[in-house]
Amino acid sequence: MSNLTEKLASAIHLRETQNHEEARQLLLALHSEFPNDPQVNYQCAWIHDLVGREHEAIPFYEKAIEMGLSGDDLKSALLGMGSTYRCIGEHQESIDTSRDEGLLRYQRAIRFCSDKLNQTW
Numbered sequence: 001m002s003n004l005t006e007k008l009a010s011a012i013h014l015r016e017t018q019n020h021e022e023a024r025q026l027l028l029a030l031h032s033e034f035p036n037d038p039q040v041n042y043q044c045a046w047i048h049d050l051v052g053r054e055h056e057a058i059p060f061y062e063k064a065i066e067m068g069l070s071g072d073d074l075k076s077a078l079l080g081m082g083s084t085y086r087c088i089g090e091h092q093e094s095i096d097t098s099r100d101e102g103l104l105r106y107q108r109a110i111r112f113c114s115d116k117l118n119q120t121w
Contacts, residue, residue, distance in 0.1 A: 004034060011043060020051050031060075038069040042077050045084075054084045 007030055014023035024047045027040065034040045045060035061081035069077055082096055 004030070004037065004040075008039060008043060011047075015043075015047055015050065020047060023047050024051060036063075036067050038064045038067040039073070041067060042069055042073055045077065045080065049080060049084055054088050057081075057084050058088075 007026065011023045011026045011030065014020075014026065024044075027044045027047055030037075030040050031044050041060045041064035045057045045064060048054070048057035048060060058081065061077055061084065064077050065074065065081075078096075
């Protein structure tokens with residue numbers, strides 16, 4: 001197992017065990033070492049979203065997607081990024097135009113929220 005893989009696994013474990021700030025610091029250190037790795041960027045986006053740093057999460061989401069994130073992680077990143085845009089009030093950026101079947105599962109929820117963009121729950 002590579003050093004990157006081991007450190008990513010450690011950061012994910014920290015996030016999953018509610019050690020969010022420690023996970024964030026480890027991921028930021030990994031990002032400085034591997035700035036173009038899609039998984040590192042995706043995990044950075046995730047942890048920043050989780051700790052309420054949505055504005056900081058967006059560039060990580062964008063870079064993860066740009067660098068070739070794929071599969072279920074890409075679907076989750078697209079959904080997460082759209083949700084984050086909505087949370088920070090960037091409603092136009094959050095519009096979901098995908099025909100991806102995995103994302104279309106959320107069509108009912110998206111339609112429900114579409115006329116309630118200024119509301120919070």
